Every structure is written in structure tokens, then in C-alpha cells.
Amino acid sequence: MMAEPESGLRAWVLADPTVAGLIGTRFYPMVLPQRLPTDPPFQDSCTYFRVSHRIPDEIPYPTVRIQVTCWSRTHSGARALATALEAAAGKKKGTSAGVEIKYASVANDLDMRDPVTGYYAVPVDFKVTYRRV
Numbered sequence: 001m002m003a004e005p006e007s008g009l010r011a012w013v014l015a016d017p018t019v020a021g022l023i024g025t026r027f028y029p030m031v032l033p034q035r036l037p038t039d040p041p042f043q044d045s046c047t048y049f050r051v052s053h054r055i056p057d058e059i060p061y062p063t064v065r066i067q068v069t070c071w072s073r074t075h076s077g078a079r080a081l082a083t084a085l086e087a088a089a090g091k092k093k094g095t096s097a098g099v100e101i102k103y104a105s106v107a108n109d110l111d112m113r114d115p116v117t118g119y120y121a122v123p124v125d126f127k128v129t130y131r132r133v
Contacts, residue, residue: 003098005064005130006048009089011097012104013046013068016088022081032071042119044072044081051125061102061129069123075111082109082122089126095133102129 010027013019026045035042051065070081090106107125114121 003132005099005101005128006050006066008096008099008101008130009066009068009104009126009128010048012092012094012101013085013088015096016084018084019081019088022084042071042073042117044070044077046070046081046085061131063127063129065107066126066128067123068126069121071119071121073119075113075120078120078122079111082124085124098133100131100133102131104128 006029014025014027023044023046026043028045028047030047030049032045032047046068048066048068051067053062053064055062068085070078070085072078072081086106086109089104092101092104094101105127107127109122109124112121112123113119
């Protein structure tokens with residue numbers, strides 16, 4: 001199985017002590033896990049998915065856009081998590097989980113609230129230029 005940039009970004013972010021202190025390992029692909037009535041109260045978490053993938057002809061490295069959504073019961077919690085996430089992975093280079101990240105940058109973020117759950121969400125878009133090692 002080939003290493004993917006999402007795995008590299010996830011490992012990189014979870015290695016950051018500030019982010020790990022906020023979410024532990026609650027960093028999930030695509031959607032939050034379904035909760036059962038017996039589960040403990042909701043805890044701050046992140047979800048991620050690939051928005052786009054561009055393999056240009058003119059440079060040797062592809063670029064992927066990955067959206068990481070920070071979830072919390074409070075707006076300030078979601079915003080604090082987004083700020084920590086941006087500090088952990090924005091404007092960085094390095095190797096993580098079998099992927100050499102040539103450059104990761106924050107392209108965008110915004111504030112949202114899920115009308116069904118009432119949870120606050122801050123989606124953060126990362127542009128990641130990479131190569132598999």
C-alpha cells in the first residue's frame with residue numbers, strides 16, 4: 001500500500017503536543033464515528049478528506065488539497081483547535097508516514113455550525129506538495 005499525503009499530514013499533526021493535548025488521537029478520515037447513547041460526552045475531534053489532487057506536467061511533485069475539519073461543542077474550542085492545527089502543519093516541510101512533504105500551507109479556513117448536532121466546526125484547507133519516499 002502506497003503512503004498517501006493524508007497519512008503524512010495526520011501523523012505530523014498528531015505528533016504536535018498542543019494538538020495531541022486537544023484531541024488525543026481523535027483524527028478520523030471523512031466523518032466522525034457514530035456515537036452510541038452509552039458513549040461518553042462528545043470530545044473535540046478532527047475529520048479529514050481529500051478535496052483535490054493535481055499532478056502537474058511542469059513540476060515533479062503533485063499537490064493535494066486536504067480539508068481538516070475541527071469539531072467542538074463550543075466555537076472557541078473549534079477555533080482553538082484550528083489555530084493549533086495551522087501552527088502544527090502550516091508552512092512546514094519534512095518526512096512523515098512515508099511521505100516527504102515538500103511544503104504544506106493553509107489555504108483557507110472558516111466558521112460553521114452543524115444544525116443537527118449543534119457542534120461547531122472550523123474547516124481548514126491545506127495545500128500539500130509531496131512525494132512518496
